[in-house]
Every structure is written in C-alpha cells, then in structure tokens.
Amino acid sequence: MTKAVVLLSGGLDSATTLAIAQNNRYDCYALSVDYGQRHGSELAAADKLARCLGAREHKTIKVDLTVFGGSALTNKSIAVPTQGTKGGIPVTYVPARNTIMLSLALAWAEVLKSYHIFIGVNVMDYSGYPDCRLEYIAAFEKMANLATKAAIEGAKLSIHTPLINLSKADIIRQGISLGVDYSLTVSCYQADQGGRACGVCDSCRLRRAGFELANVPDATRYKPYI
C-alpha cells in the first residue's frame, strides 16, 4: 500500500478526506495540528476519527500560533462572528495556516518516505480564502517538489484535494456513502469541551446548511441552549 499523510482537523471536511484516502487504498498517517485553536475538542475528535476510519497512525503536533494572533481563532480577544457571513475574508481566517499545516505534513511525509499529502480544502465554503484555492495548492506542490531531499532524489510529491470543488452537501453525501460518522466530527469554532457545537458561527451555519441541502439528518451535537 502507498503511504499518505492526511491532515485531520477533526472537522467534517478532513474526516471525509481521510475516508476518501482510505477508500482509495492509501495507508494513511493522520496529522493534526494543535495551533492554539479556541478549544481542544476538535483535536479529541481527530483522535477518535483517526481510529474509527482506520488510519495507520495519528500524530498531533503543537505549534502555538497564539504567539502571532491575528485571528479570532488564535486571539481570544477577537470575537467569533455569529451573525452569518458577510462576504470577504472573515476574522476567523488564520494567517498562513494551511501553509504551516502543509509544511508540517511535508516534513512527516519525508520522514515516512511518503509522496502523497491529503488536505480537505474547499473553495466553496468561503470563496475568499486564499489558501483553499487550486492555484495556491499547485504552487505549494511545486515548491514542495524543490524543498526536500526526497525531491532532489527524484521523488514526485502530490498534494491531493479531493473536496476542492465539492459543495458541503456533496461532501456530506460522499462521506456518508463511505461510512463517516459525522456525530464524531467537530466543525464549530467555539465548541464546548464535549465537542458540542454553538450552531451560529459561520462554520456551524455552513455545516447545518450542508446537511439540509444533502437531505440528510444533521448528525451534529449542539449545545443544549440552541
């Protein structure tokens, strides 16, 4: 089997990405990044998902992006918006997050002698997100193929983005067909310790709309006051 490093946040998209990679018969090494996000329940979810979906191994690496701040997710004094998206890039955007995560995945891939990285980016969610676009991913892949000892020795690394052009509803339909238990996933920006969602942040709204459009019961566990 071919080894792949799969970035796994614990949310709906990355869980589906892992299920797709497993279904494509990759030997999956799931990587989560503890970057100082507002809550740890996403990372606990990643751990469960890696096991349930059959990843070979799961590692969580810590890189404290609260040192830089600049986002509602890495600076607790910036509130998470709960009134719906307004267009443009929201304050939950974390500067260079995908670049940092892909760089860490690249490091592990090189150590594992793996030439495949999966990331669940998606252009549809927030059309303004710079590091979710195909041209960005292509540029990262090109850079990665100059960056490592493996690349110099002739290996060709591929970045796989199986969700990039799917709607949230399509992602959910595909995940369900692959047996993903979405009640285990945590997408909410401000989930509680137990992983229960607020229902009103942008991430919750997108996810909830996805279940509706997919005509599938919403598996999300919400906080009791919703």
Add this chain to the structure above:
Amino acid sequence: MTKAVVLLSGGLDSATTLAIAQNNRYDCYALSVDYGQRHGSELAAADKLARCLGAREHKTIKVDLTVFGGSALTNKSIAVPTQGTKGGIPVTYVPARNTIMLSLALAWAEVLKSYHIFIGVNVMDYSGYPDCRLEYIAAFEKMANLATKAAIEGAKLSIHTPLINLSKADIIRQGISLGVDYSLTVSCYQADQGGRACGVCDSCRLRRAGFELANVPDATRYKPYI
C-alpha cells in the same frame, strides 16, 4: 521604516542576515523557532543577538519536530557526524525545516502587515541542501504570494536571501564590517549549555574554515577539551 521578519537561529549566518537587514534600514522583527534542536543555547544566543543588533521585537515559537524525527538534530539516537563532510546531504538535514520556518515567518509577516522576510540560507555550505537553493526560495515566494489575505489584496511579499551566493569567509567579512559580535553566535550542532562549540561537527568545521579564509580571529567559544 519598512517592517521585515528576519529568521534568526542564533548562528553566524542568521546574525549576519539580521545585521544586513538592519543596515538596509528595515524595522526588524526577529523570529526564532524552537523545533526541538539538540540544545537551547542557540536560542539563548538568538535572544542576545536580537537585542544587540537592534531588532524591534524577538519572538521564539515552539514547534516540536522531534515528533517526526528523521534528523540527527531532532532525534538524539542519530549521532552528529564529527569526521568532516562526505558529500551528499548529511544526517543533520531536518526534513522541510526551512519550509516550516518560512511558513511561520509568513504568518507573522501577515499579522504585522510586513511584506519582507529575510532568511540566511546559503548554497555554498552544503551544496546538496535542497531548501537553500535560489529556485526553492523563488518557488516559496511564488506560493506565499498566493497564500495570504494580504496577497489577495494585492500586496507583494519578497523573500530576501542576502547570503545565498556568499562564501562563509565573505559572510564573516560582511558581518564584521557591520559590527556583528560573532562570539555571541552559536553554530555548533552540539554546543553545551553555555553555547560553547564542539569544534568538530560539520557546522563548526565550516565556520572555523570561514574565519581562517577571512583572515579574521575565530571568535567562537570552544569547549575546554578542544
């Protein structure tokens, strides 16, 4: 003044790079990465250098690359070579290290609204190092200019590599002309707590030869048994 993020390891090259950036009238934000290297004296050196060379601010961010290992610098069971370089990429190569460091610098740059990153890479040291080559740096810069909100808004980020084609002797001459106190820098892969160098690892050998070729007294503080 124009803001710049300067990667500062605490070694000779990055100290010189910071001195060059300061001399070019950038307002310098020095960034060190605690990636689990074998000793902390390099980071202590970075802190002193940032102050002595007049950086506006200095941050150290922790990202524990020992989680992946794969290098003599991140896995203590792999010995640091002390018999001189043998050609090829040595075991002290850390997978994707410069990509990870540049990604972190990119994150801070975006938060600071800075469009300049300095890194002291140098092709001459180990000709085999993939992530010290100009074509790699150019590819990173291209990717970075697709990665961020700042880039989408039209800002153009530049990665500056003032040492890329210099010999170690040239770097030392330039640093001395700019007043760098090299006794504060730590290049050794296995320095002691006080920052004293072993004298025999590849990094020590290259540095020592640099001082000799530059015809400058070697400012390095060596361990007493050398």
